[in-house]
Amino acid sequence: MDVRTWTFVLVGLSFALYIGVAIWSRARSTKDFYVAGTGVSPLANGMATAADWMSAASFISMAGLISFLGYDGSVYLMGWTGGYVLLALLLAPYLRKFGAYTVPDFVGDRYYSQVARIVAVVCAIFVSFTYVSGQMRGVGIVFSRFLEVDVTVGVVIGMAVVFFYAVLGGMKGITYTQVAQYCVLIFAYMVPAIFLAVMLSGTPIPQLGFGGADPESGVFLLDKLDGLHRELGFAAYTDGTKSMIDVFFITAALMVGTAGLPHVIIRFYTVPKVRDARVSVGWALLFIAILYTTAPAIAVFARANLLDTVAGQPYDAMPEWFNKWEDTGLITFEDHDQDGNILYVGDAERNELTVNPDIMVLANPEISRLPNWVVGLVAAGGLAAALSTAAGLLLVVSAAISHDLLKRAFRPDISERGELVAARISAALAVVAAGLLGISDPGFVAQVVAFAFGLAASSFFPVIILGTFTRSMNREGAIAGMLSGITFTAAYIIYFRFVNPGADTPENWWFGISPEGIGTVGMLLNFAVALGVSRFTPAPPAHIRDLVDRIRSPGDVGKTG
Amino acid sequence: MPDPDAYWARNLRYLSILLSVWFVVSYGFGILFADALNAIRIPGTGFKLGFWFAQQGSIYVFVVLIFVYARLMNRLDAEFGVLEE
Numbered sequence: 001m002d003v004r005t006w007t008f009v010l011v012g013l014s015f016a017l018y019i020g021v022a023i024w025s026r027a028r029s030t031k032d033f034y035v036a037g038t039g040v041s042p043l044a045n046g047m048a049t050a051a052d053w054m055s056a057a058s059f060i061s062m063a064g065l066i067s068f069l070g071y072d073g074s075v076y077l078m079g080w081t082g083g084y085v086l087l088a089l090l091l092a093p094y095l096r097k098f099g100a101y102t103v104p105d106f107v108g109d110r111y112y113s114q115v116a117r118i119v120a121v122v123c124a125i126f127v128s129f130t131y132v133s134g135q136m137r138g139v140g141i142v143f144s145r146f147l148e149v150d151v152t153v154g155v156v157i158g159m160a161v162v163f164f165y166a167v168l169g170g171m172k173g174i175t176y177t178q179v180a181q182y183c184v185l186i187f188a189y190m191v192p193a194i195f196l197a198v199m200l201s202g203t204p205i206p207q208l209g210f211g212g213a214d215p216e217s218g219v220f221l222l223d224k225l226d227g228l229h230r231e232l233g234f235a236a237y238t239d240g241t242k243s244m245i246d247v248f249f250i251t252a253a254l255m256v257g258t259a260g261l262p263h264v265i266i267r268f269y270t271v272p273k274v275r276d277a278r279v280s281v282g283w284a285l286l287f288i289a290i291l292y293t294t295a296p297a298i299a300v301f302a303r304a305n306l307l308d309t310v311a312g313q314p315y316d317a318m319p320e321w322f323n324k325w326e327d328t329g330l331i332t333f334e335d336h337d338q339d340g341n342i343l344y345v346g347d348a349e350r351n352e353l354t355v356n357p358d359i360m361v362l363a364n365p366e367i368s369r370l371p372n373w374v375v376g377l378v379a380a381g382g383l384a385a386a387l388s389t390a391a392g393l394l395l396v397v398s399a400a401i402s403h404d405l406l407k408r409a410f411r412p413d414i415s416e417r418g419e420l421v422a423a424r425i426s427a428a429l430a431v432v433a434a435g436l437l438g439i440s441d442p443g444f445v446a447q448v449v450a451f452a453f454g455l456a457a458s459s460f461f462p463v464i465i466l467g468t469f470t471r472s473m474n475r476e477g478a479i480a481g482m483l484s485g486i487t488f489t490a491a492y493i494i495y496f497r498f499v500n501p502g503a504d505t506p507e508n509w510w511f512g513i514s515p516e517g518i519g520t521v522g523m524l525l526n527f528a529v530a531l532g533v534s535r536f537t538p539a540p541p542a543h544i545r546d547l548v549d550r551i552r553s554p555g556d557v558g559k560t561g
Numbered sequence: 562m563p564d565p566d567a568y569w570a571r572n573l574r575y576l577s578i579l580l581s582v583w584f585v586v587s588y589g590f591g592i593l594f595a596d597a598l599n600a601i602r603i604p605g606t607g608f609k610l611g612f613w614f615a616q617q618g619s620i621y622v623f624v625v626l627i628f629v630y631a632r633l634m635n636r637l638d639a640e641f642g643v644l645e646e
Contacts, residue, residue, distance in 0.1 A: 066616075071595075074615035078587045081620045085583045088627040089576055093634070207617060211606035220607025238599065238612040248592050273645040275635055282627035289620050296616040552569055555643030 006376030007146045014184050014380045015161060018387070021180050022165030022173040030419050033170030034101040034399050035269045040175055042276040046283025048178035049267045051185065051388035053080075053258075053284070054291060055131075056138025059185060059385035064357030066299035067306075070229075071240035073299065075247055075516075079254025081285060081292050086259040086461075088281035092268040094468040096277035097551045101269065102396070103262045103460060104404040110467040112544060113475040114409055119482050121404045123459040124262045128396040129434065131263075131452045135390035136438030139383060145328070145362060146379035152439050158387060159435040166391045166398075167427045174391045175270060181384035186290060188381025192365050192374055193294045196301040199368060206297035221300055228307050233346030237303070243506065249517030256523050257453030260461035263392040266399075274554035302360040305367055310353060311344040318342075321366040330356035394434065398427035451493055454515070458485035458522025466530055468552065471545045473530060476537035481530025489522030568641045575633050579626050586622045591615035 001009075027033040040048070058080070066073030100106050103124055108117025136155050143154025165173050190206075197209035201221060213220045225237040235241045242250075258264065267284075268277045309319070315333060325331045332354045333342060344353040362382075365374045402423035407414055414422070459482050466473040466481075493515045496504040506512055513521065590598055595611030602609055608617075638644040 071612055071615065074591060074612075077616050078591055078619050081623050082583065082587050085580070085623050085626050089579060089630055208606075211603065211608040211613070213607065222607040222609070222612075238609055244592060248588060251587065251592065275631070275638065275645055278631040278634055279628070282624065282631055285624050285627055289624050293617055293620055549565060552572075553565065553641070553643050554638055554645050 001372060003372045003375045004147070006373045007379045008376075010373070010376040010380040011147070011383060014180075014384060017180050017184075018161065018165060018177045021176045022169040025172050025176040026168050027170035027172045027420075030101075030403075030416055030423065032172045033420055033423050034395075034403060035266070036170075036172040036175045038270055038272055040270040040272075042271055042280035043283050044175070044179050045267060045271050045276075045280045047182040047287055048175045049264065049280070049284035050287035050291075051178040051182035051384070052267055052392040053264055053288060053389070054185065054385050055389040056135055056142070056382060056386035058291065058295075059189065059382050060138065060142070060358050060361050063295040063298040063302065064360030066296055067303045067360050068355075068357055069240065070225075070235065070237035072242045072247065073296065074240075075242075075250040075254060077292055077296060079251045080258055081288060082251070083255040083258025084281055084285040084288070086255060087264065087268075088278055088285075090468075091259060091265065091461075091464055092277045092281050093274045093554075094551045095265060095464070096268055096271065097274050097554060098547075099269075101266075101403055102399045103265055103464075104400060105408065106467070107460075107463055107478070108404070108408060110544065110547065111463070111473075111475045111478045112541065113479065116463075116475060116479050116482070117404060117409060119479060120460070120463075121400045121409075123455060123482070123486065124400045124404075125397055127261065127452045127456050127459075128263060128393040128400075129430075129437075131261075132390050132393040132397070132430075132434040133437040135386045135393065136435050138386040139390070140438060141358075142379055142382040142386065146376075155435050155439050158383075158390070159431050162387055162390050162394065163428060163431045166394050166431065167424050170423065170427075171266075171270060171395055174388075174395055177391065178388045181388040182287060185381040185384040185388075186287070188377045188384070189291055189294065191377060192368070192370055193298050193301075195370050195374070196305075196364065196368055197297065200301050200304065206294045206301075210297040210300040221304055225300065225303055225307075228311070229346075232307075232311060232344060235346070237300075243512050245512050246506070246509075246514050246517055249513045249520045253457050253517050253519035253523075254453055256461045257455075257457040257519055260456035260459065260464075261452070262456070262460065263389075263396045265460075266396065267392070298361065298364065302364060302367075306355065306360075307344070309367070310342050312341060314341050316340065319367075321363055324366075325359055325363055330359050390434070394427055394430045397430040397434075398423050401426035401430075451490070454489045454493055454519030454522060455486055457519035458489040458526050462523055462526040462530060466527070468548065471548045472534060472539055474534045474537055474540045477530040477532075477534030480533040481526040484529045485522045485526030488525050489519050492518045492522075568637065568643075571637055572634070575630060575637075579630055582622065583626055586614060587619040591619050 031037050062076055095106060098106055104117050104120035107120040136158055139158030140151040140154035143149055143157060144151045165177050193206040194204050197206040198204055201209035201212035202215040203209045203212055210221055222238055229237050268280060271277050271280050334352050336352055342353050343350060345351050365378055402419055406422055407419050463478045463482055496515045591614045595615060598611035599609040603613060
């Protein structure tokens with residue numbers, strides 16, 4: 001069978017599986033819809049969280065990015081995993097004990113304030129919405145690459161599938177579909193990685209393989225890359241070019257942003273007990289780590305493969321995949337010196353080759369001449385990653401509208417049935433809006449991803465921590481903290497990304513901190529303002545202090561003991 | 562009679578120890594001291610130590626930290642009579 005047939009078969013089978021799971025596990029109450037009836041086992045929730053978290057960017061783009069960034073790519077590896085430690089130790093158990101449906105629920109109740117709730121709702125919607133448009137775009141791209149349909153058609157197919165199981169199934173449907181999607185995506189990621197590891201380093205374990213040596217020459221792969229990079233005028237692979245302070249702040253912003261992302265946090269509302277929430281984060285990170293420790297290995301294999309195949313070689317001798325990806329515009333070659341050879345060097349003036357990082361994962365099976373079914377599998381895996389994340393994000397948007405705004409702020413008397421209908425309608429509207437945004441303006445989507453993390457880091461994380469770890473944090477402090485954190489972070493990113501993109505260079509950044517890393521400063525500002533303001537404003541009422549005591553332990557210490 | 566403040570103090574102690582480890586393996590070994598550690602190689606491999614912590618080691622330690630915390634807290638819950646059935 002050819003690649004296209006395999007892709008149709010594998011993508012079709014995986015979609016049938018998701019829809020089947022969604023029908024079997026559809027939501028019957030608002031509790032089912034928002035938190036899957038709090039009946040999800042910690043292990044299943046761990047898998048669902050891993051699929052929820054790992055997006056099209058993790059699956060398709062990350063390994064390629066690291067491949068070009070070398071050491072600098074570590075910001076993504078540490079940043080997108082280290083946040084789970086914060087989540088397990090500082091957030092998840094307390095939020096589970098509190099027992100709400102959404103993040104704004106916690107903020108609104110703990111800070112006894114509708115204003116705080118509304119600020120949190122706006123942040124949750126904004127963060128999730130920017131993120132979900134990127135996922136819909138990712139679905140469209142995978143469809144267009146592998147099935148040769150238009151990106152728009154791809155987005156519409158993706159919308160239809162997510163629409164079906166998110167609107168029907170709510171959190172319960174999403175959870176069990178995500179478990180299935182995790183299995184598909186991790187299998188699809190590991191198969192080519194294992195093939196590559198065997199070919200390039202002689203061991204089937206990618207995590208060990210990229211520290212290994214080329215079976216023929218006996219030279220360590222990483223040494224070979226460092227050497228080639230030096231020759232061609234790139235920074236050494238294991239060194240990178242970003243300044244230490246920027247690496248530090250970006251890593252911190254991604255970690256704290258991860259821990260503050262509402263669609264990740266709410267997954268830990270779905271387990272039965274506080275102890276399940278703690279261990280479930282561990283399972284989630286274990287499942288995530290399988291992919292995240294493989295990605296840097298793929299990065300090294302792909303980089304070595306690419307340099308071996310193209311650098312300094314005659315254009316006419318390029319294999320078939322090179323021309324195929326040239327047609328898609330993801331590889332471009334301009335023969336400046338007209339010598340027919342591909343000059344690939346660090347010097348931008350002389351360099352003749354541009355490679356889009358996404359290719360590294362998408363084209364790897366072809367570059368390495370793996371069987372056709374592996375190519376189809378990668379397509380199914382990319383779709384699983386994008387769809388699972390999109391569904392989780394859409395649920396946050398719909399719950400923010402139907403639960404936080406309608407039920408908790410404007411129409412407290414709404415019936416259970418009415419709220420469930422409202423939740424489904426808002427999920428449906430969110431799917432359509434996200435799809436349209438994904439179709440219309442892809443550049444915008446790429447620019448605002450830094451936003452999602454920066455805003456999550458500078459808004460939710462500090463107020464949830466302060467709400468649990470201090471009894472004295474009050475309404476005024478929390479609102480002032482959130483507003484100053486978001487305003488500062490948003491202003492910095494908007495200035496460098498939209499108002500004055502020409503100035504977006506290390507010399508102009510404050511203390512050398514890039515817009516990606518500024519969320520860390522926003523978070524510190526949020527903490528500082530909140531603590532400062534709370535000292536000069538009235539302390540929270542007594543029942544809030546009792547609430548804090550209650551969420552600090554799974555039971556009532558001292559009362560039952 | 563178990564004391565809620567004692568429970569919380571123990572929790573905070575676990576947190577400060579585990580978060581110190583979290584900070585040291587990632588921001589310490591992976592970033593601040595990465596250059597110094599890169600002078601050392603993991604024997605028999607091509608990994609420079611700082612680079613390895615940044616792209617592999619820190620992630621393994623993160624996973625272990627979470628399971629250790631979950632275990633410590635289950636024991637603490639049992640000790641204070643708040644373990645959920």
